[in-house]
Amino acid sequence: MALKIYNSLTRQKEVFEPLNAPYVGMYVCGPTVSGESHLGHARPFITFDVLYRYLLHLGYKVRYVRNITDAGHFEEEGKAAEDKITSKAILEKLEPMELVQKYTHLYHWAMDQFNNLPPSIEPTATGHIIEQIEMIKKIIADGFAYEANGSVYFDVIKYNEVYSKKNQPYGILSGRNLEDQLDTTRELDNQDEKKNKVDFALWKKAPVEHIMRWQSPWGEGFPGWHIECSAMATKYLGKKFDIHGGGMDLQFPHHECEIAQSTVCNHEMPARYWVHNNMITINGRKMGKSYNNVVKLSELFDGSHPILTQAYSPMTVRFFILQSQYRGTLDFSNEALQASEKALRRLMDAYEWLKAQSFTSDKKSTDATLDQQLKTWINELPEFMEDDLNTAKVVANLFEMVPVINSLKDKHITADAVSGATWQLVQAQLALYIEQVLGIKVESGVNxxxxxxxxxxxxxxxxxxxxxxxxxxxxxxxxxxxxxxxxxxxxxxxxxxxxxx
RNA sequence: GGUCGGGUGGCCGAGUGGCUAGGCAGAGCUCUGCAAAAGCUCCCACAGCGGUUCGAAUCCGCUCUCGACCUCCA
Missing domain, CATH: 1.10.10 (Arc Repressor Mutant, subunit A)
Incomplete structure (x- = not known):
């Protein structure tokens, strides 16, 4: 058996082989902390938490890096821009650090509620401005970027020309053809600092009203969005690392640009396996700010969102997400969450009861069929995990065992139907898969x-x-x-x- | 318009060329002072139309339909 994961780069499931076993480097794009996280954000973090947990279970030494994007246009979400220039008193001014602090805390709180393991390193974009500037300098020196009016842009056309010959054209990850893009975007072009519409910013000159700014060789400005991940991933995981993860919506342009930048700087494709989770939808539509259909995590946990009839616990939400395979869309509704809540309770009641029982390993089984069936269900768990983290099937098997456990509890079957050794196996493996791998913890329901x-x-x-x-x-x-x-x-x-x- | 991914029972969701997950809801039975819980049973779906095949929801084609992304943005 070997872990297989779907690699977006090659568009197929591949056997996972670390570059330097037993070490594994994994980078996951984290949140932008200018607002509160919503359910859509929860999916990648829970998905990659399960991947992290499974890799640890397999015995790998994983360095899990998940950044915090705290550089950008800092304005609190939903708040109208105020005139920051004329505001005289320091305390009246918008202080980005204040927002960063507030939403970072909220984010950490939510991650903790979900029982997500903390990443090994959680670097911030603002803490790595120097690394980003160095990287940009290198890209300019190599001739793949140019300065224009205080901003620096990546020369996508040139990159594509050079790297197409090395079998790594721009668009390799998302399957985009650069010529097509030039054709389709030509009309939209206006006078621009960019040589080509497809070029993207590495460094932006800060307009006078932009409050987050840093000194650079090109004047005061701020880094482009893509460069932070390249800089931090390189710094903590090296030029080439194993897994790069994130939401599917980041595949293009974010990850595509990362590949281009890092490849120019480090002369190789930064990551070997590109893993993308699909979106959470609501009425079939991606949950996202631009659609105005987000359900914030705090609203989920206290039931305050209008489409919810009640509050849902973090473990219910986690379980809801794990009932599907991460590469498919997951449609959210109050009804679906209610189903998950009930299901989780039934599973956990059975699990906790079984956990408290003790079995002796020398007892023989009187029902060989049932004994074998239990072993089969248990043995399939790792197979399902290793097939591209099919948590949906893992959960299904866990439920197969629930009636058996409840039958023992209600004395519809006697303990000796199944051998002591098998009961012990079931106890141990349920604990492993429920608590360690899926990361579901027992919630006390009492408030x-x-x-x-x-x-x-x-x-x-x-x-x-x-x-x-x-x-x-x-x-x-x-x-x-x-x-x-x-x-x-x-x-x-x-x-x-x-x-x- | 371009690129890509979908359409599975009331709802959420796995899945494989034949043995047709799982959860929730619903129906019946058992158990039960009532209720709940639990157990057993039932509910056999794969957008449409063609084709390949002994056999397709699963492969191919077309149609309809939904969605994601399309470069300064989390």
């Missing part, structure tokens, strides 16, 4: 409101017991609550209060 409700109910029952002079019951309630760290106090006015210790 403060519910807990308070329960305590009030007990106080109520205690009152009734006291009224009936049933002091045995009333004392039992008070004493046992106290043992749990909840102290009930009978106040002078007959009311009852409680405190947590």
């Amino acid at each position: 403060k409101k519910q807990l308070n409700g329960v305590i009030h109910l007990l106080i109520e029952i205690r009152k009734e017991a006291k009224a009936k002079k049933d002091f045995a019951t009333s004392d039992k309630i008070r004493n046992q609550l106290l043992e749990m760290g909840i102290q009930i106090k009978d106040e002078k006015d007959g009311e009852v209060s409680f405190t947590f210790s």
Whole structure:
């Protein structure tokens, strides 16, 4: 068995072979922290978290780099631009760092809610301006970029001419033909600093109102969007690394441009496997800011979005995403999430019950068919994972085992139907796949409101017991609550209060 | 217009040339003080039209239809 992943570059599933086993370098494009993350953002991070977890499970030493884009036009999403030039007081000015901080924290909080493992390195674009400038200088020196009026552009036509001969034309990743693009975009062309419409910016001269700016050999400005990933990936993973991931919408132009820049600088294709997750759709349409159909993660978790009838826990959302294979679109709806919530609860109830049982390995099986069936379902789990991370099939197999576990629980079958060794196998492998590989953690369903409700109910029952002079019951309630760290106090006015210790 | 990817039962979603996942919802039964949970059973779909084949939802062609991307933007 070997892990196979779909490589967008070659358009086929390929056996994963690290360049320097057991080390694996993986770069994933992270968020732009100028606004709150939405459900669409969650998919790549959960997808690549599962890939990361699976690689770790296979024993690889993975360096997982996921950047934070904190350089750009800094204006808070949804807020109208204010006049930043005339604003005199420092505290009145828009301070990009403040936004970066706010949304980075929110993003980290969401990642944590999803039980995503933190990446090994989480570099920021603003922390790597020097590396980006150095890279641009190199590209200019090699003749693949030019300065125009304080900005620097990548010469796509020239790159294509030179690298087509080396079997790496511009457009190799997205399957685009440069001539076609020139034809289709010619009409739109106007007077521009760029030599060709297809050229992209490496460095942009900052207009006077642009508040994020840095000194460079070409004047004050800010880096183009694509260069940050090339610079950081090269710095932390080297000229060539194993996996580059991100959403499918980044394939072009972002990743295509990365390939061109990095190839000029480092003289080789930066990554070996390009992995792209598909989009989350809502009513068949990509969830995205431009469509005005985003459901923010915080709205999902507290149920405040109008299309939701209730709040959904982070694990429900994670499970919802893992019920599909990452390369297909996933259609989101309240109904679909409700289905996931119920399914997850059933799975986890069975899993947790089984986890608490103990089996002895010397017990023989009286139902060889069932015993074998369980082993088959378990043995298929790695096969499904290794077939391009087919988490949908993994989940399906987990559900095959749920009725068997529940049958044991409800004594519809006896424990000896299955051998002790097989039960132990099932216990261990469910724990491995549910908790380690899929990263689903047990959520305690109790919140403060519910807990308070329960305590009030007990106080109520205690009152009734006291009224009936049933002091045995009333004392039992008070004493046992106290043992749990909840102290009930009978106040002078007959009311009852409680405190947590 | 160009490039690419889809159309699977009420909903979400796997999938393979023949043995036709899984979840949710729905129906029946069992269990059950009531309810819930749980178990068992049922619900056999693959856009349309042709073609290849002993056999296709799965391969080919056409049609219809939906979507993504198309260079300064997360």
